[in-house]
Amino acid sequence: MYRYSEFDTAFLAERNAQFRAQVERRIDGSLTEDEFKPLRLMNGLYLQLHAYMLRVAIPYGTLSSAQMRQLALLAEKWDKGYGHFTTRQNIQYNWPKLNDVPDMLDALAEVGMHAIQTSGNTIRNVTADHFAGAAADEVADPRPYAELLRQWSTDHPEFQFMPRKFKIAITGSENDRAVIKAHDIGLQLVERDGVLGARVIVGGGLGRTPMIGKELSEFVAFDDLLAYLEATVSVWNQIGRRDNKYKARIKITVHEHGIDAIRAKVNERFLQVRPQFKGADMNLLEEIKGHFAAPAFRDGSVASFEGAYTNDPVFRSWVDTNIAPHKNADHAIVTISIKKHGQTPGDATAEQMRVMADLAEEFAYDELRISHEQNVILPHVHKSDLPAIHAKLKEYELATANIGLISDIIACPGMDYCALATARSIPVAQEIATRFEDMKLEHDIGHLKIKISGCINACGHHHVGHIGILGLDRAGVENYQITLGGDATETAAVGDRTGPGFAYDEIVPAVERIVEAYLELRNRDEETFLETYRRIGMAPFKAVLYPEAQANAA
Amino acid sequence: MARAFSPKVVTANDLLEGDVIYQTEDDRWSRELSEAELITDEAHAQVRLLDASRQANKIVGAYLADAIAGNNGPEPTHFREDFRRTGPSNYAHGKQETSPQPRT
Numbered sequence: 001m002y003r004y005s006e007f008d009t010a011f012l013a014e015r016n017a018q019f020r021a022q023v024e025r026r027i028d029g030s031l032t033e034d035e036f037k038p039l040r041l042m043n044g045l046y047l048q049l050h051a052y053m054l055r056v057a058i059p060y061g062t063l064s065s066a067q068m069r070q071l072a073l074l075a076e077k078w079d080k081g082y083g084h085f086t087t088r089q090n091i092q093y094n095w096p097k098l099n100d101v102p103d104m105l106d107a108l109a110e111v112g113m114h115a116i117q118t119s120g121n122t123i124r125n126v127t128a129d130h131f132a133g134a135a136a137d138e139v140a141d142p143r144p145y146a147e148l149l150r151q152w153s154t155d156h157p158e159f160q161f162m163p164r165k166f167k168i169a170i171t172g173s174e175n176d177r178a179v180i181k182a183h184d185i186g187l188q189l190v191e192r193d194g195v196l197g198a199r200v201i202v203g204g205g206l207g208r209t210p211m212i213g214k215e216l217s218e219f220v221a222f223d224d225l226l227a228y229l230e231a232t233v234s235v236w237n238q239i240g241r242r243d244n245k246y247k248a249r250i251k252i253t254v255h256e257h258g259i260d261a262i263r264a265k266v267n268e269r270f271l272q273v274r275p276q277f278k279g280a281d282m283n284l285l286e287e288i289k290g291h292f293a294a295p296a297f298r299d300g301s302v303a304s305f306e307g308a309y310t311n312d313p314v315f316r317s318w319v320d321t322n323i324a325p326h327k328n329a330d331h332a333i334v335t336i337s338i339k340k341h342g343q344t345p346g347d348a349t350a351e352q353m354r355v356m357a358d359l360a361e362e363f364a365y366d367e368l369r370i371s372h373e374q375n376v377i378l379p380h381v382h383k384s385d386l387p388a389i390h391a392k393l394k395e396y397e398l399a400t401a402n403i404g405l406i407s408d409i410i411a412c413p414g415m416d417y418c419a420l421a422t423a424r425s426i427p428v429a430q431e432i433a434t435r436f437e438d439m440k441l442e443h444d445i446g447h448l449k450i451k452i453s454g455c456i457n458a459c460g461h462h463h464v465g466h467i468g469i470l471g472l473d474r475a476g477v478e479n480y481q482i483t484l485g486g487d488a489t490e491t492a493a494v495g496d497r498t499g500p501g502f503a504y505d506e507i508v509p510a511v512e513r514i515v516e517a518y519l520e521l522r523n524r525d526e527e528t529f530l531e532t533y534r535r536i537g538m539a540p541f542k543a544v545l546y547p548e549a550q551a552n553a554a
Numbered sequence: 555m556a557r558a559f560s561p562k563v564v565t566a567n568d569l570l571e572g573d574v575i576y577q578t579e580d581d582r583w584s585r586e587l588s589e590a591e592l593i594t595d596e597a598h599a600q601v602r603l604l605d606a607s608r609q610a611n612k613i614v615g616a617y618l619a620d621a622i623a624g625n626n627g628p629e630p631t632h633f634r635e636d637f638r639r640t641g642p643s644n645y646a647h648g649k650q651e652t653s654p655q656p657r658t
Contacts, residue, residue, distance in 0.1 A: 027611070050574060050649075051567075098570050415633075415637055416643050426644045
C-alpha cells in the first residue's frame with residue numbers, strides 16, 4: 001500500500017484549504033456559480049439531479065482497512081449511510097451538503113485520499129486490474145506504476161486544460177480485467193529480455209462513438225514509459241479537437257489521423273521530451289515498489305477449507321462463483337458481491353464497509369480492492385480463513401454467490417441521480433437480478449455479463465457487455481436499446497445493436513427472451529452466452545426479440 | 555403562425571443542500587412543484603428566469619422547465635422533471651424522506 005510522503009500530505013492540505021476558502025466565497029456570494037463550478041469540479045464535486053455528489057478517487061482500486069473505515073465514516077456522518085462504488089474504481093456520495101464538503105475532504109486526507117481530478121478535462125483516476133499483486137497470471141504488479149502515474153498526472157501543469165478528460169488503465173496480465181482497450185491509454189505490463197515495460201494501447205473508449213483501442217507500441221521499457229506517455233498525451237493535447245466536445249477524445253484523434261500518423265507524431269515528440277526525464281521517475285518508481293511489496297503469505301493447513309467445501313453446499317457455491325486463483329496456491333482471491341439480488345449495483349452501507357474493513361484487517365493482510373465491476377475484493381486470503389469470512393459476509397448480506405453471473409450487473413446511476421442521464425438504469429438492473437433469482441436460473445445460465453448505461457456516455461460500459469442495455473429518451477418516454485456480443489476483455493469487442501429499443505416495462509422480458517433462446521441454442525452446458533452468440537450470430541436472437549417483424553417478412 | 559408557448563416553471567437547485575426547488579409567484583423558493591408559479595407568457599417567463607438568476611447566493615442552475623396545470627398546481631410533462639420533483643426510485647431518499655418545508 002502506498003503511504004503518503006510529506007510532500008503528498010502538504011500538497012493535499014494546501015489544496016483542501018484552498019477549496020475550503022473557495023466554498024466560503026461561493027456561499028458568501030463573492031464567487032458566482034460560473035466561477036465556482038470549475039473549481040468544485042477540480043475537487044470532485046458535482047451537482048446532480050437531487051443533490052451534490054462527491055466523487056472520491058480510489059487510486060488503482062486499492063484501499064486499506066483504515067481507508068475503507070473512513071469511507072464508512074463519510075457515508076454516515078455527511079451522507080445517508082451508504083456509498084456507491086463506480087465503474088472507475090471511485091466511490092460517490094450522493095447527498096453531501098456544500099458546506100460539509102471541505103470537512104469531508106479533510107477527513108479523506110487523514111487517510112491519504114482525495115477527490116482531485118475525478119472530474120474535469122484532466123487525467124482521471126488511474127484504474128488497474130483489481131486482482132493486481134494477487135493474480136496467478138500476472139507479469140508484475142501494475143500498481144507501483146499506476147501510483148507513479150497518479151503522482152505524475154496530479155496537478156500536471158501541461159495537462160490541466162486538455163481538449164477533454166483522459167483515462168488510463170493498467171494491467172499486469174494478458175487476461176485483461178481492467179478493460180484497457182476501452183481507455184484513452186491502456187497499458188499492459190510486458191517483460192522482454194528481463195526488462196519490464198508496457199504494451200501501449202491508445203484511442204479506446206466507449207460513449208457515443210465506441211472504439212476499441214489500437215496498439216501504439218508493442219513494448220516501451222519502464223525507463224522510457226513516462227516520457228512516452230507524456231509525449232502521447234502532449235500530442236493529443238495539441239491536435240485534439242477542441243472545437244467539438246464530441247470529437248475531442250483521443251479516440252477520435254487517432255481515428256481521424258490514423259494510428260500510424262499518431263505513432264509518428266508521438267515518436268517525434270518523445271525525442272524532445274525524453275531528455276527532460278533524467279531518471280528521477282525511475283528512482284521514485286523503485287521507492288514506490290517498496291510500498292507494494294507482497295505480504296508475507298502465511299503457511300498453514302487448508303484442511304478446514306476442504307472440509308467446509310465438501311460439507312456445506314452454500315459455501316461451496318460461493319467458493320465456486322466468487323473465488324479466483326491466487327499466485328500462492330494456499331491463498332485465494334475473494335470477490336465480495338455488493339449486488340445482492342434486488343439491491344443497487346455498487347452500493348454498500350457504512351456498516352457493510354466496516355465489516356469488509358474488519359475482514360481485511362483480520363484475514364486479508366489489511367487490503368481491499370474495488371473492481372470496475374462494482375464489487376469489493378479481498379485480494380489475499382489464506383484458504384483456511386474462507387469459511388469464517390463467508391460466515392461473516394452472510395450476516396451482512398454480502399455473501400451473494402453471483403460473480404460473473406447474470407445478476408452481477410454493471411449499472412450506472414442513471415436518471416435516479418445523474419443530471420446527464422436520459423433514462424433510469426438502477427431499477428432495470430434490480431429487476432433483471434430479481435427475475436432470474438426467482439427463476440433460480442442464473443447458475444445454469446453461467447457466465448453472462450449484463451451492463452447498463454442510462455445515457456449514451458456509457459458509464460455503465462454497455463457496449464462491452466455480453467448483453468448491453470442503453471437507456472434513452474425517445475419522445476419523452478424511456479426506451480432501451482439492446483446490444484449483443486460485447487466483450488470487455490483482451491478479446492474486446494463492441495456489441496451489435498439488435499434493432500429497435502424496448503419500453504421500460506418491456507426491457508426485462510426482452511432480456512428474458514434472449515436468455516431463453518441462448519439456453520435452447522447453446523450446443524452444450526459449458527458454452528457461454530458469448531461463445532454461443534459468436535457461433536450463431538444475431539439472427540436467432542432477433543427472431544425472439546422481434547417476432548412480429550419475422551412474421552411480416554414471412 | 556408562431557408556435558404556442560408551452561407553460562413553464564422556474565426550477566433550480568438549492569445552493570447549500572442541492573435540493574430541487576421551484577420559484578413561487580410570491581418570490582419564495584419551494585421544494586414542491588405544486589407550489590411553483592406556472593408561467594404561461596413567454597416574456598414573463600424570461601423576466602422570472604432573470605429574477606431567479608440574480609439570486610446566485612441562494613440557488614444554482616435556474617432554468618425553465620415545461621409543466622402543465624394540474625388539480626393541485628403545476629405537474630411535470632416529462633419524466634425527468636417527474637424524477638426531479640420526487641427523488642430517486644431505488645431508495646426513499648431526498649424529497650421522499652423529509653416532509654417538505656417551505657423555503658424563503
